[in-house]
Amino acid sequence: MKKLINDPKNVVNEAVAGFEVAHADIVRVSHDPVFIVRADAPLHGKVGIVSGGGSGHEPMHGGFVGFGMLDAAVPGPVFTSPTPDPILAATQAVDGGAGVLHIVKNYTGDVLNFETAADLAAADGIQVRTVIINDDVAVKDSLYTAGRRGVAGTILVEKIAGAAAERGDDLDAVTAVAEKVNSHVRTMGVALTPCVVPHAGEPSFTLADDEIEIGIGIHGEPGRERIKLEPADAIVDRLLGPILEDLPFASGDEVLLLVNGMGGTPQIELYIVFRRAAEVLQECGITVTRSLVGNYTTSLEMAGASISVLKLDDELTALWDAPVQTAALRWGR
């Protein structure tokens, strides 16, 4: 295993320390317990938004803390949920009196620990709502999950709910729009290679030189099937089919198309995937009106990609377009 790290047990702390120095204009960092918070938090009268989960998916979630998106992110150890303590501390740090929304990917540990933190925050007088993200159409009930997994669609929820909070929507409204995005987005991914958790030092699964895993989870959990490598266009068709059937999407829809890199795939390949996905959508009469291509929800150095399709309406489009200023997503400001 070759990684640009020091002691494997310091990976998260050292990365967060680097993040703090690099983005001091946008965030502050609490080191004990560890969480990343907007430099200007708490904002009086604004709904606070907190997300988090195991590290190793960067820029998710720390890269999305800032104006118009998250108020705080709580990074756990690599691929391991943060405990309730830092989640509670982050919730307290962003509470401006208007309540706090927790955006939680659907993994057993995350759901449990965010729930405990929400209960403790409520006992402390903070109103907390929770939205569970479960956009992955690949599998039901996996290694870490009851029900569907939360994957790259999470960042679309974070962006759009963040914009709603920023414009002054109350806790019910911000929660409702987050639930709406979750219900309108579907994702499926593929892995070409496994990834290595630093403190494990070995790949969590193996793939032969000519094999890929369709429907991979963001921790390398099994997907739908393991097949021989195919041309990119055929792989895209395998991912898009289940996505389009599931909602279902229909001719006349306007969508946001997110092609997300898993960490180890060159951008040139992501655009090849995007090209085919946009082509298939066009053939279905679905118009791509917003696009995002890049490494947003990663699995360390895993090679592969996921495709997310979000059905848009005027409200979601306007909130997507609203200004955002974070380390990983920035426009209009």
Add this chain to the structure above:
Amino acid sequence: MKKLINDPKNVVNEAVAGFEVAHADIVRVSHDPVFIVRADAPLHGKVGIVSGGGSGHEPMHGGFVGFGMLDAAVPGPVFTSPTPDPILAATQAVDGGAGVLHIVKNYTGDVLNFETAADLAAADGIQVRTVIINDDVAVKDSLYTAGRRGVAGTILVEKIAGAAAERGDDLDAVTAVAEKVNSHVRTMGVALTPCVVPHAGEPSFTLADDEIEIGIGIHGEPGRERIKLEPADAIVDRLLGPILEDLPFASGDEVLLLVNGMGGTPQIELYIVFRRAAEVLQECGITVTRSLVGNYTTSLEMAGASISVLKLDDELTALWDAPVQTAALRWGR
């Protein structure tokens, strides 16, 4: 070799086609010959800026076409210079009567083909200036180069010269500031793994499971030395030493610190590298006032990173901060 591609000979064309659809709000694409151009080009009275080179380094250069940065980018085949034809066509497409600056990384093929294109453009009545980028301190005279190589510092030149052109500086002034950035920036990189050019199908070099290459080039050209894997902090010290000695940087300097991923390295590792680099600079009395961390000048799926340090002054800082709106770099607009 597992890649998300179709026919290896269509990699660049298909990626550019995907890029065109994803970023239609920012760019237009010419498919024959292939170049990417600002959607609003040519801009009357504004100096045009054109860069380009072999593909496989994305987002460089196409990801930097847009307001406040490049007017056009000319992607060659993977790791192969574009021919003079598309460079000439791009130069003509962005000429608004105020002349055109070519920003060229110092590789023999690029220098030669941009020179030929510049001569042809001049014969066509377009005033062309050229700035050759050679920020890599690792080696003199390498596989593809006479003199030093142009690497990740190139994007800092493109951003700052782009801001100067956008505010209305004339061709002499834009050229001068580009030369100033090139003379103020130093870079050195490390590879943990090689990368595979799609049409070759095999790695262009090999590294043992415990080996890294210090001073790697962005096409996998040899660096200074091949050593056993070390902790990230020790590797950072090996990269920063030659950078700091070379200009030389000195106590009291203000700098921009760029930690650039080579394509296959997780962001969490880039921030560990950033943390140590910022620490060393601080120990030297050098203040990091601007930061950039991410995959900006890549080598396909190579694992590794480069560190660039740019000595700032008020002029360069203001131009760095100026609004930019491209696929890969966007703020203030």
